[in-house]
Amino acid sequence: MNKRILLLVVILSLTFALIWFWIRKLESEGPKIIQGTKTKFLNKPQVLNFEIEDRGSGLRSIQVTVVQRDLQNEILNEELPGSLLWGKKNIIRRTIQIPFDPAAMKVKEGPLTLVIVARDYSWRNKLTGNISLLEQSFILDRIPPNLSCLSTQHYLNQGGTGFVVYQTSDDSIKDGVLVDNAFYPGFPVKAANYPQARVVYFALPYDQPAPKIELISRDEAGNEARVSFYYLLKKKKFRQDSLTISDDFLQRKIPQFFSMDDTLSGMSLTDAFLRINNYWRDQNHRQIREICRKSQPESLWEGRFLRLPDAEPSALFADHRIYLYGGKHIDEQTHLGVDLASLAHSPVPAANSGLVIYQGDLGIYGKTIIIDHGQNVFSMYSHLSNFSVSCGQKVTRGQKIGTTGDTGWAGGDHLHFSMLIGGTFVNPIEWWDEHWIRDNIKLKLEILAPPQQQPSASKQ
Numbered sequence: 001m002n003k004r005i006l007l008l009v010v011i012l013s014l015t016f017a018l019i020w021f022w023i024r025k026l027e028s029e030g031p032k033i034i035q036g037t038k039t040k041f042l043n044k045p046q047v048l049n050f051e052i053e054d055r056g057s058g059l060r061s062i063q064v065t066v067v068q069r070d071l072q073n074e075i076l077n078e079e080l081p082g083s084l085l086w087g088k089k090n091i092i093r094r095t096i097q098i099p100f101d102p103a104a105m106k107v108k109e110g111p112l113t114l115v116i117v118a119r120d121y122s123w124r125n126k127l128t129g130n131i132s133l134l135e136q137s138f139i140l141d142r143i144p145p146n147l148s149c150l151s152t153q154h155y156l157n158q159g160g161t162g163f164v165v166y167q168t169s170d171d172s173i174k175d176g177v178l179v180d181n182a183f184y185p186g187f188p189v190k191a192a193n194y195p196q197a198r199v200v201y202f203a204l205p206y207d208q209p210a211p212k213i214e215l216i217s218r219d220e221a222g223n224e225a226r227v228s229f230y231y232l233l234k235k236k237k238f239r240q241d242s243l244t245i246s247d248d249f250l251q252r253k254i255p256q257f258f259s260m261d262d263t264l265s266g267m268s269l270t271d272a273f274l275r276i277n278n279y280w281r282d283q284n285h286r287q288i289r290e291i292c293r294k295s296q297p298e299s300l301w302e303g304r305f306l307r308l309p310d311a312e313p314s315a316l317f318a319d320h321r322i323y324l325y326g327g328k329h330i331d332e333q334t335h336l337g338v339d340l341a342s343l344a345h346s347p348v349p350a351a352n353s354g355l356v357i358y359q360g361d362l363g364i365y366g367k368t369i370i371i372d373h374g375q376n377v378f379s380m381y382s383h384l385s386n387f388s389v390s391c392g393q394k395v396t397r398g399q400k401i402g403t404t405g406d407t408g409w410a411g412g413d414h415l416h417f418s419m420l421i422g423g424t425f426v427n428p429i430e431w432w433d434e435h436w437i438r439d440n441i442k443l444k445l446e447i448l449a450p451p452q453q454q455p456s457a458s459k460q
């Protein structure tokens with residue numbers, strides 16, 4: 001009786017073990033193929049990584065084929081050691097690294113697919129194992145966008161504005177002018193003969209007499225075309241100016257900044273002056289760059305820019321200012337606009353048509369308006385006593401936008417007027433000059449105008 005039971009237990013155990021073994025060997029989960037390199041475009045030598053894993057029965061074979069149109073090129077065929085019966089030493093995980101070499105793979109520019117087939121040591125499919133397949137699509141693109149300059153002569157001034165007409169192919173996702181490391185984006189313009197024409201305004205730094213200036217165009221794959229163009233950059237010497245700071249000015253002005261910086265109230269007059277003149281000046285310039293980061297894609301202005309009427313400039317663009325207090329040199333800064341003084345509370349006209357993109361307090365600049373004239377051209381009006389327009393409003397050339405004043409870091413009633421390209425201050429003097437606008441912008445745009453039609457001979 002006991003022996004029978006024992007035998008039954010042994011037989012049952014063996015049967016269960018056999019069934020369990022059978023089930024394990026017949027596992028149905030195929031290898032997992034995970035792409036390591038998440039890339040869409042291939043344009044430079046690189047290694048494509050794939051992780052392949054099979055926890056059930058281990059990896060048996062890996063095959064990689066590159067497919068492009070009629071081409072099918074096997075680039076890897078690997079059998080992995082292992083056993084169908086005893087799977088203890090079978091390989092569970094494998095990293096494959098495929099060096100991408102277009103010549104060796106015989107692939108050409110355009111879309112291509114890598115097909116990865118992996119098999120495991122399962123007894124499924126008549127002992128041939130489970131199969132997994134991953135198709136990964138790429139685009140081989142090593143050709144940078146077409147890029148050429150259409151405008152010919154570019155006469156530039158240190159601290160001034162540059163303007164270039166160029167064309168680039170439709171695959172460009174970023175194009176414009178690079179001045180040293182500062183990028184100025186281009187904007188499309190309508191021109192029947194030049195469907196890919198674009199224009200770009202850029203700023204010439206006032207403090208760098210010989211920057212590197214290039215046209216660039218980049219595609220989605222990261223291919224970049226760089227083209228230099230002919231230009232003549234005239235050096236400019238900017239003025240030096242000294243400004244005496246009085247106790248009266250400090251006592252009157254510093255408390256106005258307490259609301260934006262409570263550390264000022266505990267400081268000496270000169271420390272508070274230095275914090276506003278340096279830290280807050282930098283902060284305000286950062287804020288202005290942020291405000292001018294986006295611009296309307298079309299040009300909104302017409303004709304020369306207007307200057308505050310009946311006003312004499314008291315400080316010019318890029319004047320190097322030395323601040324004196326009690327006869328001592330305490331600070332230096334550069335003045336990035338033109339100060340125009342007229343009668344107190346004079347009406348301020350919009351220098352040209354555009355869109356008001358900022359109206360409000362702007363630290364050292366006091367009550368300020370910034371107008372976007374499109375294609376990255378901006379004008380800025382500071383130290384105003386009040387506003388006649390609001391943010392988001394369209395204005396026309398000459399329309400009253402506010403009244404002069406002495407808000408912010410201003411000693412007396414005047415208009416601080418600035419022009420900006422992107423977020424960079426440029427000399428407004430060029431924009432007030434009709435000849436400069438004609439020679440440097442209008443004549444270049446005429447390249448895009450369709451050729452004049454010859455009057456056809458009339459029938460007699």
Ligand SMILES: [Zn+2]
Binds near residue numbers: 335337338415
């Ligand atoms: Zn000023």
